Amino acid sequence: MTQDRIALVLGATGGIGGEVARRLRDCGWTVRALHRNATAKIGAKTGDTDGFTWIQGDAMRGEDVVAAARGASLIVHAVNPPGYRNWGTLVLPMLDATIAAARASGARILLPGTLYNYGPDAFPLIDESAPQNPVTRKGAIRRDMERRLRDAAETGVRVLIVRAGDYFGPKAGNSWFSQGMVTPGRAIAGIGYPGRRGVGHQWAYLPDVAETMVRLVEREETLAPFATFHMDGHWDADGTRMVEAIRRAAGNPRARVRALPWWAVALASPFVPFFRELREVRYLWTRPVRLDNARLVQALGAEPHTPLDEAVRATLAGLGCLPATLNAP
Structure with missing residues (x-):
């Protein structure tokens, strides 16, 4: 890479x-990490926590992001409004701030992508060229984010988007795994399952997603100005693989499986x-939808798994x- 290996991460306290x-x-x-309360993240004297340099600033403020990205060759845009509040009105302005910073610094933008961009006309197996309806x-917001990034790429901003299934991992934060299937802090007595019996579902283990992204980033010379890749992750063909893996890990082969009470989700929405947000993407649990990782395998040789x-x-x-x-290292 022609620039120093400096990355600005927006959303460093989140899962991905x-x-x-x-x-x-x-x-x-x-690694620089932008945070609205950086002083809470900085050690008493070191000025550095977790090996990151924490920078005071707000991802909604373009000038803050531009200043934090100065000299960086990568901006990881993994930030969301806290608690999904005002998601629809804040997401695009936050992305605009990142685009302005990338334009000023010459950095490539890395965006963690999702399945939400796609509609039924792209199902069941989706490659990177599939229409986004x-x-x-x-x-629609996710589609508009990618459109905005594609437009930016046409005027010199480099972009990398890596799409994956539902995240799970030790630090995944809000996820179907930790919010719908198990209860954090409690032994596994029962397992919730949001989907229909026999319907496949795609999962993505966060450390694998991160490894994939970094491997692609470090192949900058091979990437197109607007590069997109899909991960396969873990494909659960009928909904039983993830449940059985939880039972095995918990040492409880008889842990009962209960259906997610969608009626309660609707009442609380x-x-x-x-x-x-959960209720809106319920359709992904009622039919098999899978990302095709052929382009990724061609680029990396194999997907981290x-x-x-x-x-x-x-x-x-x-x-x-x-x-x-069982919880010992």
Whole structure:
């Protein structure tokens, strides 16, 4: 790479942002992390926490992001409004700030992508060239984000988008795994399952996603100005693989499986923004939808892939769901 290996991470306290930041750090990058309350993240004298340089600033303020990105060759845009509040009105202005910073610094933007951009006309197997005709509000915003990035790429801003299935991992934050299937901090007595029996679902283990992103970033000379890739992650063909992996990791082969009470999610949606977001993407649990990773395999040779049992065990340990004897390093 022609510039110093400096990355600005927006959303370093979140699941995917934190995972990518740690992987970049471990690969020798200097990682800057923008935070609205950086003083709370900075040690008493070191000025550095987790190996990151925490910078005071707001991802909504273009001048803050531009200043933080000065000299950087990568901006990781993994930031979301807290608690999904005002998501629809804040997401695009936050992205505009990142685009302005990338234009000023010459950095490439890395965006963690999702399935939400796509509608039924692209199902069931989706490659990067599939049309983006989403059927939800959240999907329309995601599509508009990518359109804005594509427009920026046509005027010199470099972009990398990596799309994956539902995240899970030791530090995944709000996710279907930690909010719908298990209860953080509790032993596994029962397992919730949001989907229909027999319907496939795609999962993405956060450390694998971060590893994939960093490997692509470090192949900058091979990337197109606007580069997109899909991950396969863990494909659960009928909804039983993830459930059985949880049972094995918990040492409870008889843990009962209960259906997610979608009626309760619907009742709570007007009052709990996260539940509203869950309800909107319920369609992904009612039919098999899968991202095709052929382009990624061609680029990397193979997709980083942690075995499912290992990934689930690490996730449950991180969530505090395993007994002390199983939760040991």
